[in-house]
Amino acid sequence: MIDLRSDTVTTPSAEMRAAAAEADVGDDVYGEDPSVNDLEARFADVVGTEAALFVPTGTMGNQIAARVHTERGQEAIVERESHIYKWEVGGLAQHADLQVRTVDGGDRGVITPGAVAAGYVEADAHRPGTGLVCLENTHNSRGGTAIAADRIDAACEAAHDRDVPVHLDGARLFNAGAALDVDVARLARAPDSVMCCLSKGLGAPVGSLLAGSEGFVASARRVRKLLGGGMRQAGIVAAPGLVALSNRDRLPADHENARRLAAGLDELAGLAAREPETNIVLVETNAPAEAFLEACEAAGVLGVPFGEHVVRFCTHLDVDREDVETAIARIEGR
Numbered sequence: 001m002i003d004l005r006s007d008t009v010t011t012p013s014a015e016m017r018a019a020a021a022e023a024d025v026g027d028d029v030y031g032e033d034p035s036v037n038d039l040e041a042r043f044a045d046v047v048g049t050e051a052a053l054f055v056p057t058g059t060m061g062n063q064i065a066a067r068v069h070t071e072r073g074q075e076a077i078v079e080r081e082s083h084i085y086k087w088e089v090g091g092l093a094q095h096a097d098l099q100v101r102t103v104d105g106g107d108r109g110v111i112t113p114g115a116v117a118a119g120y121v122e123a124d125a126h127r128p129g130t131g132l133v134c135l136e137n138t139h140n141s142r143g144g145t146a147i148a149a150d151r152i153d154a155a156c157e158a159a160h161d162r163d164v165p166v167h168l169d170g171a172r173l174f175n176a177g178a179a180l181d182v183d184v185a186r187l188a189r190a191p192d193s194v195m196c197c198l199s200k201g202l203g204a205p206v207g208s209l210l211a212g213s214e215g216f217v218a219s220a221r222r223v224r225k226l227l228g229g230g231m232r233q234a235g236i237v238a239a240p241g242l243v244a245l246s247n248r249d250r251l252p253a254d255h256e257n258a259r260r261l262a263a264g265l266d267e268l269a270g271l272a273a274r275e276p277e278t279n280i281v282l283v284e285t286n287a288p289a290e291a292f293l294e295a296c297e298a299a300g301v302l303g304v305p306f307g308e309h310v311v312r313f314c315t316h317l318d319v320d321r322e323d324v325e326t327a328i329a330r331i332e333g334r
Contacts, residue, residue, distance in 0.1 A: 001300050001301075002300060002301045002302070002319065002323050002326060002327045002330070003302045003318075004281075004301060004302055004303050004313040004314055004315065004319065005302045005303060005304045005312075005314065006200075006304070006314050007200050007201045007279060007315070007316035007317075008199050008200055009316070009318070010199075010203045010316050010317055010318045011205075012203065012204070012205045012240055013243070015243050016203070016204065016205065016239075016240035016243045017240075019239035019240050019243050020236050020237065020239050020240050022239070023035045023235040023236050023238070023239035025233035025234075025236060026233065026235070027232050027233065028054070028231050028232060028233070028234045028235075029225070029230045029231070029232060033233060033235045033238065034235065035234075035235030035239045035242070036054050036231075036234050038238075039054055039238045039241050039242050039245075040052040040054055040209065042242065042245060043196070043209045043211060043245070044211050046184065046185065046245065047173075047184055047185055047188045047194055047196070047211050048185030048186075048188060048189060049188065049194070049211040049212055049213070050212070050213050050214045050217070051211065051213065051214045051216075051217035051218075052209045052210065052211035052212075052217065053209065053210045053211070053217050053220050053221055053224060054207060054208075054209055054231075054234065054238055054241070055195075055207070055208050055209065055210055055224055055229050056206060056207065056229055056231070057197075057206075057207075057208055058169070058171045058195055058196075058197040058200070058208040059087075059091065060208070060227060060229050061195035061208045061209070061210040062083075062088060062091070062167070062169050062195055063088065063091045063092070063095045063096065063227065064210055064220045064223045064227065064229075065167040065193045065195060065210060065212075066084070066092055066095070066096040066098060066132060066134070066167065067095055067096040068193075068216060068219045068220050068223055069131065069132045069165045069167060069192065069193070069216075070096055070098055070131035071128075072096070072098075073097055073098075073128040074098055074099070074123075074128045074129055074130065074131025075098065075099045075100070075101045075119075075128060075129065075130045075131060075132075076092055076096075076100050076101065076130075076131065076132040076134055077101050077102075077103060077111070077115075077116060077119040077120070077132070077133045077134070077159075077164075078092075078100055078102055078103070078133075078134045079102070079103060079105040079109050079110075079111050079134075079135075079136060079139070080102035080103065080104055080105070081105070081109060081141035081142060082105075082109070082134060082136045082139070082141070082169065083140050083141070083169055083171065084134050084136070084169055085100060085102060086141065098131065098132070099128070101119045101121070101130070103115040103116075103118070103119050105139070105142070107142065108139065108142055108145040108147065109142035109145055110139075110145075110147055110151050110155075111133065111135055111155045112151075112155065112158075113154050113157065113158035115155075116133060116155055116162075116164075117158060120162050120164070130162070130164050131164065132164065132165055132166070132167060133155065133156075133159040133164055133165070133166045133167075134166075134167050134168075134169060135147070135152060135155055135156075135167070135168045135169065135191065136168070136169040136170075136171075137152065137168060137169075137170055137173055137176045137187060138173070138179075140171070140172070140280065141306070143276060143277070143280050143281075143282040144172065144175065144276055144277055144278035144279060144280030145277055145278075146175065146176040146179035146180050146277045146278055147176065148180060148182075149180070149182060149186050149187050149189070149190075152187060152191065153189075153190045156190035157190070165192040165193075166191045166192050166193075167191060167192065167193045167194075167195070168191035168193065168194040168195070169195055170184075170187070170188065170194045170195055170196045171195065171200050171208070172200050172201055172278065172279075173187060173188065173194065174196065174201060174202065174248040174251060175201055175251055175254075175255070175278040176278065177248075178248070178251040178252050178255065178278070179255060179277050179278050188211070192212055192213075192216065193210065193211065193216055193220075194210075194211050194212070195209065195210045195211075196211075198244045198245070199244075201247075201251055201279060201316060201317070202244035202245065202247045202248060202317075203243075203244050203247050203316075203317050204237075204240050204241045204243075204244035205237065205240055206237050207237055207238065207240075207241045209241075247317060250317065251278075251279070253317075254278075254279040254315045254316060254317065255276070255278050255279055255315075257279075257315040257319060257320070257321060257324045258278065258279045258281050258313075258314075259276060260321065260324050261273075261313060261315060261324050261327065261328065262274065262275055262276050262281045262283075263275070264324070264325075264328035265313075265328060265331065268328075268331065270285060270286040270287060271283055271284070271285060271286075271331075272284040279314055279315045279316065280312060280313075280314050281312065281313040281314070281315070282306060282310055282311070282312055283310065283311050284309055284310055285309050285311060286309070287309075288308060288309065289305040289306070289307060289308060289309055289310060289311045290305055292311060293305060293311055295334040296330075296334055298334065299330040299331060299333065299334040301327045301330050301331055313327075
């Protein structure tokens with residue numbers, strides 16, 4: 001079976017397993033796990049922030065950021081197809097007591113300065129005001145679009161001009177950096193906080209990181225504990241994360257495989273795929289998506305529905321060029 005459902009389905013490498021087995025550990029709630037501390041410091045250095053916090057999942061990282069940045073009842077401006085809005089079980093309302101104001105980021109999921117200005121609500125005796133702007137890079141539901149630094153900067157400037165903090169959901173930020181050929185620290189420079197997943201594209205079995213100022217991370221650590229994310233000898237899962245960070249240099253191979261997959265599928269009758277920017281391939285299907293995917297699974301290829309007539313395939317480090325060619329052939333012969 002060729003599993004193209006997500007880049008989260010990768011299994012840890014022998015090097016990651018060895019790192020887990022040999023990891024120096026301590027109680028991370030006390031700040032005494034050397035592997036976790038090393039991972040947090042290295043990640044903060046990579047994204048150019050003062051500090052970082054290891055969290056079990058990207059969703060937890062996003063929700064912690066929202067809670068830290070805001071006051072209860074405020075509004076959060078989010079792109080209407082964003083992960084933090086669509087796929088996190090209403091967490092903004094449940095964990096941070098936020099109201100959500102959605103804006104349309106167009107085909108690429110980019111929140112513009114104009115959208116920030118139009119969505120902004122000033123606090124007064126009757127209205128809670130805007131407390132947060134959330135951005136996403138790459139944008140999952142828009143097909144893994146890589147948002148350029150100047151577009152991130154512009155949205156942040158519009159928010160900051162109104163004294164509103166910005167959180168960047170950078171679950172696949174390293175994919176964006178690879179696609180744009182820019183250091184991720186440049187992409188993370190303007191937002192007040194950034195979250196990245198080690199289990200998406202980089203191959204770690206578990207874990208994400210939330211980064212920002214020292215003050216922000218200190219507050220985030222308390223909220224992590226509140227949400228049940230305080231871990232003990234977490235070095236066993238942090239050590240593979242350190243290995244995963246080195247995998248960011250191989251992401252262009254996933255992007256090239258995605259382009260080949262898209263090109264091959266686009267040539268097949270009843271399918272239309274646009275050229276991907278990163279590792280996510282969205283395919284329009286004449287047949288209903290569910291029926292198409294059932295046929296694909298029977299032929300030995302897995303994907304996920306992304307609409308009534310849209311499916312998603314995702315390349316990753318456990319899929320090589322031969323697998324991609326095989327997947328195309330199997331889907332053609334389904």
